[in-house]
Amino acid sequence: MSSETLDKEGVTRRDFLGLAAFGAAIFSALSVIAGTLRIFKPNVHYEESKKFKIGKPENFPEGTVRKIDERNLFIFSDSDGIYAITAVCQHLGCIVYTTEWGFQCPCHGSKYDKEGNVIGGPAPRGLPWFEITQNVDGTLVVNAGKEVPKGTKYIFA
Amino acid sequence: MLSRFYLSLLLLSGLVFIAFITLATYRELTPEWKKYQAEYREMLIKNAKDEAAREKARRIKIEQQQIYLAGLKRVDRCMNCHIGVDNPLMADAKVPFKQHSGDYLKNHPPDKFGCTICHNGQGRATNKKEAHGKGRDTHWDFPILPFKYIQNSCAQCHDYETLRHKGGEMVVKGERLFREKGCKGCHKVNGIGGDLGKALDGIGSQPIAYFPMRHVVGEQTTYNWLKQHYLDPRAIVPDSEMRVFLTEEESDLLTTYILTFRTTEVPREYRRIRYVPERRVDGESLYKMYCIACHSTGKVSVYDEILKRTIPAIMNPAFLKNADDGTLRKIIKEGRKGTQMTAWKSTAAGLTDGEINKLIRYITRERPDEAAEPFGFAEFKTDPKHGKELYDVRCALCHGEKGKGGKGALGINLTNPVVQKELDPEFLARTVRDGRSGTPMPPFGEEGLGLSDQDIADIVSYVRTLAQKK
Numbered sequence: 001m002s003s004e005t006l007d008k009e010g011v012t013r014r015d016f017l018g019l020a021a022f023g024a025a026i027f028s029a030l031s032v033i034a035g036t037l038r039i040f041k042p043n044v045h046y047e048e049s050k051k052f053k054i055g056k057p058e059n060f061p062e063g064t065v066r067k068i069d070e071r072n073l074f075i076f077s078d079s080d081g082i083y084a085i086t087a088v089c090q091h092l093g094c095i096v097y098t099t100e101w102g103f104q105c106p107c108h109g110s111k112y113d114k115e116g117n118v119i120g121g122p123a124p125r126g127l128p129w130f131e132i133t134q135n136v137d138g139t140l141v142v143n144a145g146k147e148v149p150k151g152t153k154y155i156f157a
Numbered sequence: 158m159l160s161r162f163y164l165s166l167l168l169l170s171g172l173v174f175i176a177f178i179t180l181a182t183y184r185e186l187t188p189e190w191k192k193y194q195a196e197y198r199e200m201l202i203k204n205a206k207d208e209a210a211r212e213k214a215r216r217i218k219i220e221q222q223q224i225y226l227a228g229l230k231r232v233d234r235c236m237n238c239h240i241g242v243d244n245p246l247m248a249d250a251k252v253p254f255k256q257h258s259g260d261y262l263k264n265h266p267p268d269k270f271g272c273t274i275c276h277n278g279q280g281r282a283t284n285k286k287e288a289h290g291k292g293r294d295t296h297w298d299f300p301i302l303p304f305k306y307i308q309n310s311c312a313q314c315h316d317y318e319t320l321r322h323k324g325g326e327m328v329v330k331g332e333r334l335f336r337e338k339g340c341k342g343c344h345k346v347n348g349i350g351g352d353l354g355k356a357l358d359g360i361g362s363q364p365i366a367y368f369p370m371r372h373v374v375g376e377q378t379t380y381n382w383l384k385q386h387y388l389d390p391r392a393i394v395p396d397s398e399m400r401v402f403l404t405e406e407e408s409d410l411l412t413t414y415i416l417t418f419r420t421t422e423v424p425r426e427y428r429r430i431r432y433v434p435e436r437r438v439d440g441e442s443l444y445k446m447y448c449i450a451c452h453s454t455g456k457v458s459v460y461d462e463i464l465k466r467t468i469p470a471i472m473n474p475a476f477l478k479n480a481d482d483g484t485l486r487k488i489i490k491e492g493r494k495g496t497q498m499t500a501w502k503s504t505a506a507g508l509t510d511g512e513i514n515k516l517i518r519y520i521t522r523e524r525p526d527e528a529a530e531p532f533g534f535a536e537f538k539t540d541p542k543h544g545k546e547l548y549d550v551r552c553a554l555c556h557g558e559k560g561k562g563g564k565g566a567l568g569i570n571l572t573n574p575v576v577q578k579e580l581d582p583e584f585l586a587r588t589v590r591d592g593r594s595g596t597p598m599p600p601f602g603e604e605g606l607g608l609s610d611q612d613i614a615d616i617v618s619y620v621r622t623l624a625q626k627k
Contacts, residue, residue: 021164024171031178043221046232053268136201136213137244157209 050145056138057082057156065098073130073142074098081153084130084142085116091123103127115150126150189284190237194219197240197254204246221283224271228424233271233280235288243267259324274423275310277302293377298364302416305409306380309361309416314428331414334407336442339450342499343399346418349507351447351499353398359420369394383412398497400450400463440519443512451497455520458569458596464497467562467569475594477524479587485517495574532586537614544619547612552620555597560623567597577624585617586610 054060054068054075064077072087072095087095087103094107102119103112110121117126131146132154140156194217201214222236241247241254243266248256265275273280278301282288290297302310308328311320321329335341341350344357363379370377372393373385382393387408390399403411438446448455448471451464455472470476480488490513492500501508508516549558555568562570569576576585590613592600601608601616608616 017161017164017168021168021171024168024175028171028174028178031175035178035181044223044234046225048225048227049223049268053266134213135244136210136217137246 051141051143053135053139053141055140057134057140060140067098071142071144073144075142078153081155082132082140083153084132084144085127086130086144088127089123090118090125090127091121096127117150190221191219193238193253194240200250200254201246224268226269226271226274228426229271229274231271231273231280233267233273234283235272235276235278235280236267237283238285238288239272242272270427273299274313274427275302275307277310291376291378293365298366298379300376300378303380306413306416309413312414312417313419313423314430316430316433318433319429319431327410328413328417331410331412334403334411335414337445337449338401338403338411339445339448342447342450345507351501351506353497353499357415357418359418361416361418362420380412380416383415384408387411398463400461438512438515440515443508443516444519447501447506447508448516458593466496466573469569470593470596472520472523473593473596474523474525475591475596477521478527479529479584479591481528482517482521484581484584485520486513489513489516493575493579529587529591532583532590532610532613534581534583534586534614534617537611539614539618541615541619541622543612544615544617547608547616548619551601551606551608552616560620571620572624574624577621582617582621585620586613589613589616 052071060066060075060077060082062077062079064075064082066075067073067087068075074085074087076083076085085103087097089096089105089107089110091105091108091110094105096103096105096110096112098104101111102114103116105111105121105123108122110123111119112123112127113119115126116129118124128147129150129152131143131148131152133141133143134156135141198214198217198219201217202211205211205214222234222240224233224236226233236242238253239255241250242257243262244256246256247254250256271280272278277290277299279288279290279295279297279299282290286292287295287297288301289295290300292300305327308320308325309331311325312328315323315325317325317329317332319325340357343351343354345352346357350356361379365377365379368379368382370382372395373382375381386393386397386399387401387403388405390397390401444455451461451468452471453468456470457473458467458470460467488498489508490500490502492498492505499506501513503509548560552560552568556562556571557568560571562568571577588598589608590600590602590605590610592598592605599605601613603609
């Protein structure tokens, strides 16, 4: 060591070279791992989008009860606003229908009230409500991937 | 203790690796589409009418846009860049932010149809070059369609009756050209048509590599190949025998129509085809569909440079006087072996007997009332030697010394198998006697150039030996 020249901090040149070399190697290895882990979080999935457009707010005047068949979803509109409730029974996934008291599942008799809370049958939980947002061009977008608390109603211009 | 050399090597390779990783990360984080989406958001914020709209615009997330179409088996990400395509506020914006033109999206919402079902291109790609699929290095067989050919996509779901009135004029005109220029005279579609050219089924779905692109000018795409091939078939396929005479505009229309011959079918729920009963086709339409490409008006026989033979004038009254329906039916059904004339019977080119009868009625509508006077060839005792002497003087000038006719000579090639084997000598003798008015062939009979019936019989018998003298 005594033959090595010392720089200001007292680190030998060879030490610095060693530190830098191993540092670079470790950094490379870590970035490879990070890059590999990135693969598990793709930008988009090869599947139907959870978000979909349902049209302009004026298509849903007060009192609307509309079932969107291809998305298994009910859209309601009352004096407090527009809201979306799933039509998929939380028991085994049958499609519920609306009744005077709320929703009825045809398969095993689960009953839900108008807000989607369980009032009878085997269903383990109430029907989830979904978020509704509005695009810049005014169309409404339901995000079936994002649940909102029961009773969340939206008012759009 | 590692030597200085190995440490330097490790450091160097580490730095090179880090450089690559940095580059990869940079490219991953700044794709082309992010810039467009950021610009789109800026435009919306700037042009917002009120604070609420501005707030909405600010909340737009820059994220991968994708339309997943299970029914069409497509995934379209075009809206990564064409982000304003269904936004009415973008009606006057510049491409790629511009709203879709016309009111097409009203009946074809993008979340149900996507983009590539009509426009082609590579829906999954996320940069312009690969998404548009242009150029051989993108390895994409269906590059984005130019506007002039786009209507071929309409025909996937709509029938021509609807397209005629509702914005599909180009493909409708193309379909009409296809019927009236006699394409099916040489090309089969659905098993019906001649066999000189290739069958056209599925040609619009064929990979680019199936087309000989060598001589195509400009981009090597299916539609460019088709169009340039209509304008000059032999410039694209040097030994092509295709007889096609189209203007530039007609070539575009026909290309649009030909691209509708696809192997893929859109699912039933997307199609809006009204199944109208097939139009009754009259003799004239049939003639245009199957015969006109070679026989054109049918009034004059001319030597054809492309087919290298004389195409007979089948609607010439002189010919019709001589050829009765039975003969015509036999020629049409069985074709002419050794020539380009196709056998049109239902088991070959696929015309029904009814259609052939309609054709014959159309072809013979100008047949003179009186039939040709019978010649009675069988009753003559013929002398081919005398026939040769007469032939050399009277016939050789037009038909050639050896009867080969051909280039520059006015007469047809007499050594062809039709004249030699298939035509009745009676028919030949009548033709020599009465001539073919409307063609250079004069009547040689006693009322014409003054040959006796015996002379004519001798000439015919000599002509029938011509093929053997090769």
